Amino acid sequence: MRHQNPFKPTAGKMPPVLVGREKVTDDFIEGLENGAGAPGRLMRITGPRGSGKTVLLSELASIARDHGWLVVNVSAAGDLLESIRKRLLKAHTFELDSLKLSVPFGSVEAGRAETNAADFETVFDGAARKMTARGKGLLVTIDEIQDASHDDVREIATAVQFLIRDDQNISLVFASIPTGVLDLLNGKAMTFLRRAKPEELEAIPLAEVRDSLRRTIEDSGFFADGAALDKAAEATAGYAYLIQLVGYYVWRAAWLRCRELDGPIAVTDADATRGIGEALEEFKDAVLETAISGLPRMSVEFALAMSEMGEVVATADIAEKLGRSTGYLSPYRRRLIGRQVIEQTAPGYVTFSIPFMREFLVERRGEILARYGA
Template sequence: MVARTANPFKPTAGRMPPLLIGRDGVVEDFEEGLDDGPGAPGRLMRVTGARGVGKTVILTEFGRIAKARKWEVVDETASDGLSQRLLDRLAPDGPTMSLSLKPSVSLAGLGGVSLGEASVSSRRMPLTLREAMGRRLDALERRKAGLLVTIDEAQAADRDDMVAIATAVQHLIREERNVAFVFAGLPTIASKWLNDEVLTFLRRAQAERLGDIPLDEVEDAFVDTFDGSGMSIGGEALRKAVEATQGYPFMIQLVGYHIWRIAYRRQRGSGTGGHMEVGDADADAGVANALDRLGDAVHGPELDGLSPIDKTYLLAMAQDDGPSSTSAVAERMGKDVAYANVYRTRLIDAQVIRDVGYGKVDFAIPYLRRYLREHAACIRMNAAR
């Protein structure tokens, strides 16, 4: 039996795609930051973008770059206990004390010294992390290496955790230690953290906002990736594949994956062997499969994070075939323009919709209009509960 060829596309969150297209500038900024030494802008970076634009992929690539320079990489995703997990990973002998980000210190036991769990105040945590990172850097810097810390989904972090991490990193940068810190998240990270007086340090982080990929780069990537796996794509099939992606990074992977899979199965099943080529029917079927998967992977989770009124605004927009008038959206909602504009602004900040000028807005996430129309009844029913 002939060994099966692996599908070169990877439409899974965080998996490295075959070609990191359209992100050369961001990657170069980070590489220059590592090479230029302490204090370089690329060593303190925030990466934002809507779901599916490749934030986690960028963090993975940054880790690969740092490891190639013999740096140590500590990568975490924001959730409860973030600071404790970082401390445990940085401690030279593994987990040390259990730290609780509470406003008071509670130590019980013989002579005032706890014989069990230690509870350390949030004001102590930054110094603890700073010490742990400093000790790790002492060893790394002796061999001309450094420490990269990446935090994904930073918008979900607890404020005390962010204060602890930001304060520790700030002191290490002031001391010109060989450290880099990158945090990534949805666009709401800006309003949640960057306006916090205690976290003003993070405002100085170099901002990298990930968006869509130019279609000519998508076309080149498809041709190269298919060709590299022993299959060619061109003509109408290529045009359909490229246009279906709308330049959306996750959709590029989805479309490529499903078209390749269908074409490979068809030709392998026919037993013809030899060179494989994507046909128009393969492209049509692959795009249809990708669209079905996009709803489950991107649209559903995106809507889950929105308020009922946010969703009402989007459903009002979905009645239009193209850009929507903000006044028409307000009328459909049964509200005045000022009220509706509060949710318009929220959705723009979250990069769910975009301002297209002249009092109009449009969807920023590909095919969201289609998804809303198909699931409108379910969305309204859930919002009414």
């Protein structure tokens, strides 16, 4: 029998089981159903790289579609207003008459040309009003909003606020790296972004992770013993990307061992050990190494010092350890925050943003310093 690995360790790919997101999806559904101005309709999803933001936006989009809403998903990397405008014009439900641009003496072609030329505000406002008139609504999701231009965000915010005030069915959900980073990149983050309902993607409880691993493995036609599941769940640290990566390699270890055999394939404790080892190696190279590569030497020394000091470390203690002033270290610390290697837990205190970063730095300390001739 042929078996396919069910795990999806790829950015943006919908996982076989979406674990630990019930609160967010419930908040969102409540928002959709509670009418104009409900808090769940304006939402900010934050978390480090690999915590599952993009996938969650897709999930919310599909919930909104199930409610009959028109959905536009965009990423902030390009021209935000133009991509929203274009998508709305293309959307099936959004036809020529929807802008109420009356062209009494013009031809249909002239009307279409006029529609196509309408600016962002007209198209956006028209789409939301038309959907509301149908008893539905408009959802816009924006991924990686930290990359958007302030002017674009401000313009969207104004349009959304206007629609909310007019009791129109509009929802805006955006994802960004953690708020501390957002403040740092954008000065004080724009008020509008701050007012949205915050949903911080924190570590997923291991019991839920374990259950999802078991279900995914069983749905693929394998089964797993309890010890293997415990071990695998623990190795994920509740981090979304690691759930897929660990699951993938543990499943693969069993498959490599048993693919020539007949009968059901069991994932054993030994498969878990082997798979976890391979998953963590890949995680180090693909995620942890990438996160620190190309940083200035002082940033790297900052992170290395931190790794030897504890989970949450005072910037002042790092400065003392390195024999530098906190002022001198400040730009190097900021680089680390911008790269999502570390984050601020309270003013003057930092911690690592990505699981296993600390262990990784301790383990590869010599090798990393050698790159800087140290």
